Amino acid sequence: MKVQIENNTRSLKKEELDSFSSYVAKAFELISCAKYIDKRIAGSDAELSVDVKFVGEDRIRELNNAHRGLDKVTDVLSFPILDMVDGKLSSDLMPYDYSYQDGIKILPCGDIVICVKRAASQAEEYGHSLQRELVFLAVHSFLHLMGFDHEDPKTEKNMFSKQEDVMESIGLPRDPASNAPSTEISSEDRYQVGQILPHCGYCALIGRPNVGKSTLLNAISGMKLAIVSHKPQTTRNNISAIYNREDAQVIFVDTPGIHTPKSKLSEFMVDSSFRAAKGADVVVLMVDGRFGKPASVEKKAVESAKKLKKPMILVVNKADAVSKESLLPLIANYSQLADFEDIVPISALKEDGIDQLMDIIISKLPSQPRFFPGDEITDQSEREIAAELIREQILHYTNEEIPHGTAVEIDAFEEEMREDALDSYDRSLIKIHASIICERDSHKSILLGKNGQMIKRIGTAARKNIEEMTDCKVFLDLHVKVRKDWKNRQVFLDEFGYKKKED
Ligand code: GDP
Ligand code: MG
Numbered sequence: 263m264k265v266q267i268e269n270n271t272r273s274l275k276k277e278e279l280d281s282f283s284s285y286v287a288k289a290f291e292l293i294s295c296a297k298y299i300d301k302r303i304a305g306s307d308a309e310l311s312v313d314v315k316f317v318g319e320d321r322i323r324e325l326n327n328a329h330r331g332l333d334k335v336t337d338v339l340s341f342p343i344l345d346m347v348d349g350k351l352s353s354d355l356m357p358y359d360y361s362y363q364d365g366i367k368i369l370p371c372g373d374i375v376i377c378v379k380r381a382a383s384q385a386e387e388y389g390h391s392l393q394r395e396l397v398f399l400a401v402h403s404f405l406h407l408m409g410f411d412h413e414d415p416k417t418e419k420n421m422f423s424k425q426e427d428v429m430e431s432i433g434l435p436r437d438p439a440s441n442a443p444s445t446e447i448s449s450e451d452r453y454q455v456g457q458i459l460p461h462c463g464y465c466a467l468i469g470r471p472n473v474g475k476s477t478l479l480n481a482i483s484g485m486k487l488a489i490v491s492h493k494p495q496t497t498r499n500n501i502s503a504i505y506n507r508e509d510a511q512v513i514f515v516d517t518p519g520i521h522t523p524k525s526k527l528s529e530f531m532v533d534s535s536f537r538a539a540k541g542a543d544v545v546v547l548m549v550d551g552r553f554g555k556p557a558s559v560e561k562k563a564v565e566s567a568k569k570l571k572k573p574m575i576l577v578v579n580k581a582d583a584v585s586k587e588s589l590l591p592l593i594a595n596y597s598q599l600a601d602f603e604d605i606v607p608i609s610a611l612k613e614d615g616i617d618q619l620m621d622i623i624i625s626k627l628p629s630q631p632r633f634f635p636g637d638e639i640t641d642q643s644e645r646e647i648a649a650e651l652i653r654e655q656i657l658h659y660t661n662e663e664i665p666h667g668t669a670v671e672i673d674a675f676e677e678e679m680r681e682d683a684l685d686s687y688d689r690s691l692i693k694i695h696a697s698i699i700c701e702r703d704s705h706k707s708i709l710l711g712k713n714g715q716m717i718k719r720i721g722t723a724a725r726k727n728i729e730e731m732t733d734c735k736v737f738l739d740l741h742v743k744v745r746k747d748w749k750n751r752q753v754f755l756d757e758f759g760y761k762k763k764e765d
Contacts, residue, residue: 263291264311264368271316271378278393285397286314288432290404298424299349299408308360308367312407314374314400322377337380338399342372346409348417372407374400394434401425419508430631462511463627466539468567469548470559471666474579476657478548478610479503479514482620510624511632515542539570544626548577551584551607554592556599564599573626576602577619582609644732645675651731652696652724652740656709659720664708667701693737694728699745709742717742 267283274282290312296304303310317325319335327333329341344359345352360369376399385395405421412418429435467475482505505512539545545567549560556564567574576596578589586607593605604622608615649670656668674695681690698717700706710717717740725738 263287263294264309264363264366265290266311266313268313268315270321271318273378273382274316281393282396282400285393285432285434286400289397289401289428292428292431293401293404293408293424300346300351302351302355303344303369303371306355306369308369311363311368311370312372312374312404313370314376316376316378319377319379322375322380325375335377335380337377337384338403339375340372340403340406341375342407342409344369344371344407344409346407348410348420349408352409374403374407376400376403390436394429394436397432397434398425398429401428423506423508427632435631459629460508460510460632461624461627462513462630462632463543464513464515464541465544465546465623465627466515466542466572467546467548468539468563469577473548473550474610475548476654478577478579478608478616481610481613481616482514505620506632507620507624510620510627512620512623512627513633539567539572542572543628544575544623545570545572546575546577546623548579549592549596551578551580551589551592554588554595556595560596561599564596568600573603574600575619575622575626576605578605578607579610581607582612582614645672647731648672648675648694648724648728649696651727652698652720652738654727655720655724656698658723659716660708664700664705667705668709669699671697671699673697689732689734691735691737692728692732693739695739695741697741697743699743701744701746703744706742706744 265283265287267279267286269279290310293299294304294310322339323333323335325339326336329339344355355369360367362368376396378396381395381399382392385392388395402425405425410417410421410424412421426436467478469475482503503514505514547560547563547567549556564574576593578592581589589607596602596605603626606615606619606622608619610616649672652670653668656664656670672694674693676693677689678691678693679689698709698720700709708716709720711719721738721740724740725736728738729736
């Protein structure tokens, strides 16, 4: 990233300029990483280059008039060169898009022109430093160069949350006590400009298998990626989904379900559920509304959660499958077990009561900056998600007994690159060889189905989802293997990633 700064005013001191350029270099670097913008740009062999000019009021008025037909002073103007929409290139880069400077290949993306005087008066008005205002305007404008816009309310949110994320990451968050969002950023929602800190934190969703945890997470995120992982060896606290709203970020930590420990696998699951709960800000216990009496598993779960002294919310799922009256004894029974902050009946399947549940969860989270950028969904690798997407289809197409006795192992994940690939994401094909491991021969024949129909169906559906996730054509080769009693054999558990972690 090459940022060239030209100062055409006398109002900025050298230290101010130096500090501006170091902040801006950091900020632009963050924006131009692959997470925010087209990977072809981020991974290009040329250095992205941008020019920032500081001008006075007369000059910016002149430019504003010439380019936008507005004969008035403004704070910042952006002059994009590349054809981009929402951080994505609209067409492929051509040789003439590049140029050379001092022997370095560069990719110019445009000019940013900032009126220092106007910035100074805005800074004063909002009650923060000129430094922050200048950097903020540069970041805002650079996002414009990258094709982000705030014309449409939809794209506006995206742009504003990015810009605040970046400002926060470089250590220039908006002072919560400052007066007002800038007039340029005419958003009605003050959260969008980061004036008020969002409610942000970790939520552990616990409950025995089949109560509907995955269904809830899918409903919440509306995204294929947000599925419950049964492989809790992912890097950061076993995150299964990140829910973003303008005023909140809820990070769901993966809890594979509470069992009465019967085999080593379920022992492990109980263990990891509570490890997740330990690190959480709020614990949500989900139960099936069709079964009114808490069993020993739920009692134990409640006891353990109580010891952690976390706010606990009881979610009674599958409310669609029972009458309202029949929920009353259930609620009474559970109320005796613990002092729940709230008891919320929902239907994850019909997506009933979910907004209300999210509001309640969010109200229990501390006010603090987001932990993850607004567009992050999970932290799992593509390989792990691919395995999960296959598992998801096994769950979808087979009955309960099979999925709980299966694991998916990715044997090979090979990427073929495009001939003109600019970076490692420029793939033409991903070849995945995966094995479905089951416990019995009878399970294997169910998984294969008549004439291999079942595995074909699972494979086709999983492949489509993996293609959607990777944005690339996928070849998926599935095999079914039987490993008797694998759930009890630690070697296999290790092999499939069910590694017990030490605290
Ligand atoms: P998990 O093991 O806790 O993750 O449970 P799943 O989300 O996999 O759901 C288990 C089963 O319950 C699936 O067949 C779901 O379709 C079903 N299910 C989940 N939520 C609801 C609901 O609100 N109502 C009804 N009737 N069924 C549900
Ligand atoms: Mg599940």
